[in-house]
Amino acid sequence: MSLGSVPLKYKISIDRDQCMKCMRCVDNCSYGVYRIENDKILIDSRRCTACHRCISMCPRDAISLQEKPVDYRSHPLWTAQAREDIINQARTGKIILAGMGNAMDYPVIFDRLVLDACQVTNPSIDPLREPMELRTYLGKKPARLQFTRDDKGDIELKTELAPNLKLETPIMIGHMSYGAISLNAQLSMAKAVARTGTFMGTGEGGMHESLYPYQNNMIVQVASGRFGVDINYLERGAAIEIKIGQGAKPGIGGHLPGEKVCTDVSCTRMIPLGSDAISPAPHHDIYSIEDLAQLVRSLKEATEWKKPIFVKIAAVHNVAAIAAGIARSSADAVVIDGFRGGTGAAPKVFRDNVGIPIEAAVAAVDQKLNDQGVRNEISVIASGGIRNSADLAKSIALGADAVYIGTASLIALGCRVCGNCYRGLCPWGIATQRPDLVNRIDTDVGAEHVANLIHAWTLELSELMGAAGINSIESLRGNRDRLRGYMLDEGMLNVLKVDPVGA
Amino acid sequence: METMTIDAKGMHYTPLNRMIREAVASGVKDIVIDNVLGQRFIANGLRGDVRITINGVPGGDLGMFMSGPECIVRGDCEHAPGNTMDNGTIVIHGSAGDAVAHSMRGGRVFVRGNIGYRGGIHMKEYSQKRPVLVIGGTSHAFLGEYMAGGIILVLGIGHETTLEDRGIGSGIHGGEIIIRGDVEDRLLGVGARKVRFTDEDLKRLSPLIKEFCERIEVDPVPFMDTNYTRIVPASSRPFAGKYTWE
Numbered sequence A: 001m002s003l004g005s006v007p008l009k010y011k012i013s014i015d016r017d018q019c020m021k022c023m024r025c026v027d028n029c030s031y032g033v034y035r036i037e038n039d040k041i042l043i044d045s046r047r048c049t050a051c052h053r054c055i056s057m058c059p060r061d062a063i064s065l066q067e068k069p070v071d072y073r074s075h076p077l078w079t080a081q082a083r084e085d086i087i088n089q090a091r092t093g094k095i096i097l098a099g100m101g102n103a104m105d106y107p108v109i110f111d112r113l114v115l116d117a118c119q120v121t122n123p124s125i126d127p128l129r130e131p132m133e134l135r136t137y138l139g140k141k142p143a144r145l146q147f148t149r150d151d152k153g154d155i156e157l158k159t160e161l162a163p164n165l166k167l168e169t170p171i172m173i174g175h176m177s178y179g180a181i182s183l184n185a186q187l188s189m190a191k192a193v194a195r196t197g198t199f200m201g202t203g204e205g206g207m208h209e210s211l212y213p214y215q216n217n218m219i220v221q222v223a224s225g226r227f228g229v230d231i232n233y234l235e236r237g238a239a240i241e242i243k244i245g246q247g248a249k250p251g252i253g254g255h256l257p258g259e260k261v262c263t264d265v266s267c268t269r270m271i272p273l274g275s276d277a278i279s280p281a282p283h284h285d286i287y288s289i290e291d292l293a294q295l296v297r298s299l300k301e302a303t304e305w306k307k308p309i310f311v312k313i314a315a316v317h318n319v320a321a322i323a324a325g326i327a328r329s330s331a332d333a334v335v336i337d338g339f340r341g342g343t344g345a346a347p348k349v350f351r352d353n354v355g356i357p358i359e360a361a362v363a364a365v366d367q368k369l370n371d372q373g374v375r376n377e378i379s380v381i382a383s384g385g386i387r388n389s390a391d392l393a394k395s396i397a398l399g400a401d402a403v404y405i406g407t408a409s410l411i412a413l414g415c416r417v418c419g420n421c422y423r424g425l426c427p428w429g430i431a432t433q434r435p436d437l438v439n440r441i442d443t444d445v446g447a448e449h450v451a452n453l454i455h456a457w458t459l460e461l462s463e464l465m466g467a468a469g470i471n472s473i474e475s476l477r478g479n480r481d482r483l484r485g486y487m488l489d490e491g492m493l494n495v496l497k498v499d500p501v502g503a
Numbered sequence B: 001m002e003t004m005t006i007d008a009k010g011m012h013y014t015p016l017n018r019m020i021r022e023a024v025a026s027g028v029k030d031i032v033i034d035n036v037l038g039q040r041f042i043a044n045g046l047r048g049d050v051r052i053t054i055n056g057v058p059g060g061d062l063g064m065f066m067s068g069p070e071c072i073v074r075g076d077c078e079h080a081p082g083n084t085m086d087n088g089t090i091v092i093h094g095s096a097g098d099a100v101a102h103s104m105r106g107g108r109v110f111v112r113g114n115i116g117y118r119g120g121i122h123m124k125e126y127s128q129k130r131p132v133l134v135i136g137g138t139s140h141a142f143l144g145e146y147m148a149g150g151i152i153l154v155l156g157i158g159h160e161t162t163l164e165d166r167g168i169g170s171g172i173h174g175g176e177i178i179i180r181g182d183v184e185d186r187l188l189g190v191g192a193r194k195v196r197f198t199d200e201d202l203k204r205l206s207p208l209i210k211e212f213c214e215r216i217e218v219d220p221v222p223f224m225d226t227n228y229t230r231i232v233p234a235s236s237r238p239f240a241g242k243y244t245w246e
Helices: A024-028 A053-057 A080-092 A183-196 A209-217 A231-236 A263-269 A289-302 A319-327 A348-353 A358-371 A389-397 A407-411 A443-467 A490-496 B013-025 B199-215
Strands: A010-014 A034-037 A040-043 A063-067 A095-098 A113-115 A136-138 A147-149 A155-157 A165-167 A171-175 A218-222 A239-243 A254-256 A277-279 A309-314 A333-337 A379-383 A402-405 A483-485 B003-007 B030-037 B051-057 B067-074 B087-092 B108-111 B132-135 B148-154 B174-180 B192-196 B228-233 B243-245
Touching: A010 A040, A024 A034, A024 A053, A053 A063, A080 A095, A080 B243, A095 A348, A113 A389, A136 A379, A171 A183, A171 A218, A171 A443, A183 A209, A183 A407, A183 A443, A209 A218, A218 A231, A231 A289, A239 A289, A289 A309, A289 A319, A289 B013, A309 A319, A319 A333, A319 A358, A333 A358, A358 A379, A358 A389, A358 A490, A389 A402, A389 A443, A402 A407, A407 A443, A483 A490, B003 B013, B013 B030, B132 B199, B148 B199, B199 B228
Parallel strands: A095 B243, A171 A402, A218 A239, A239 A309, A309 A333, A333 A379, A379 A402, B003 B030, B030 B051, B051 B067, B067 B087, B087 B108, B108 B132, B132 B148, B148 B174
Antiparallel strands: A010 A063, A034 A040, A113 A483, A136 A165, A147 A155, A254 A277, B174 B228, B192 B228
């Protein structure tokens, strides 16, 4: 018995009057939607992923794309997606993998929070003529400072300060590994963070040697697979991040399929060509909070206590208690990855159903650390679904020191969030290792776009702060009084420690 | 050869490691540390050509990320000696805890006695780097779990049956586990497969067996036959059939 085919996801059509048969669509589509027969461009819409590469390259705007061109009988529960997933699993009996972040229609808390501005009683600040302090230091801050006075009366700091990362803007780029994305995508971002005075993560997969010139702006990652990890790698990083979990797939590991392990990826990860790179779900030397402290200290000891150590966890139910444990492990920063965080591939059931939103997680973590009097012991980095400078400002007001962006930086490189990253055919040259596709990214142009994005958000953040009469990022951090909840329920307002609008 | 002796009694691991680093940097080739009792991270991330003799019981993560030196432990070890080790040798004249040689990438770990759970978990190899874990006695469950490369050899000295605990090589997708004598099928983990240990294998492994026996002062001759079981991956892609795309 055949289940037949499911309807097209997208329908592509060409306005033949507009089309000049330049063939750019044929050349650009790596999924094989277009082909030439008898001097006519034929279309196979079933192959389309809505990556928009053809549309963006068409000089005549002749291509149009329609989503879900075939209707199902409408039903509020049995959506097209629910039906198609069942058909897929009835055919295969397997776990469904999907790309990019959470695709469920959960309410976005960021969009229910509004920011404050000054009127009459306290003047707003114009960032054009007054300095705005956005410089952010990530790492431990001493609980108190001790000074000594020498014979000449000069004062010297006696307290030994822990190493901190100095960011010119509280926006960093999160960990996306070489293997998951291309070297040119990583290089573009590396050049951009070096230019804007901030940092990016290497992801789990080692650091390719062409990134060495930017290593002072890179945070190296140690994940459960320990790929690409040796003492040289640890010493290269400006900081080291232990990845415990990821917002897109909390509680599970990952694996890079063998077909993505090409010569260069194999050499950077230090595994044989074409073998699966399996990252187990837990770190097998971390089965408790004490074990985590041991790994944190082991990394510090190996790098002579010169580098801040971050610990990244997925935002899950008990995130605040977990973060409080991490704050006592000698770690210098905790990264909280919300359930909207992106990924190259994750089991769909995890991506869409496991974890909690970053807004609630950051607020709960900040509050718990404050309550326990250890907020100065550890910096908080929010990540997972930060879309614009408003999300950035709101994250900081909820208690984050800085944010990691991921998907946003990929969009700056061309990504249109089609969610087919796992197929390795990314026509934008991002989530692929195919040389002809990777070469579509000119790393200087890519770097400019990513740097532009970071710069633009930084400008907007200064304007938002100025309007609120705040001239230093420290005064925005955890400043929930500058937020109000709009149409949020009382329970959520209590978690966020935010008043409703009008209050 | 310059030798240096450190009395580690009551010493914290950070100053201890600093002394080791400074000694190696100044050209010391032989370091003896006495009265070691639970100091973790000894020789972590240490490079160079140096022999460190540890008298006592070091704490966890001995030689983690280590690249080159040789550590000789006259005593037992806590958990994860050789964790993510890159190169060099660790010889333990005693037993060791869990996760010995975890994610080890190169070099050798020799344990005279027994080891705990998850020994050699996720060991991996690349190019010329092929890590080796040899255990004189026996091991607890999940030996060589997720193993992606390298060699684990278990000799079962003093044990009637070398291995009696389950989950050997669960999720193994590279490398090999060699166990003295027979191994019951029920002890194999998912994805692990037994194959015959051949004369060719013996020829290949006899230098390793000899070296281990010499290091722990045991006669190698009784071990020079093909009475071993070789455990290898059933597939290099153990999870390939688990998923479908959206």
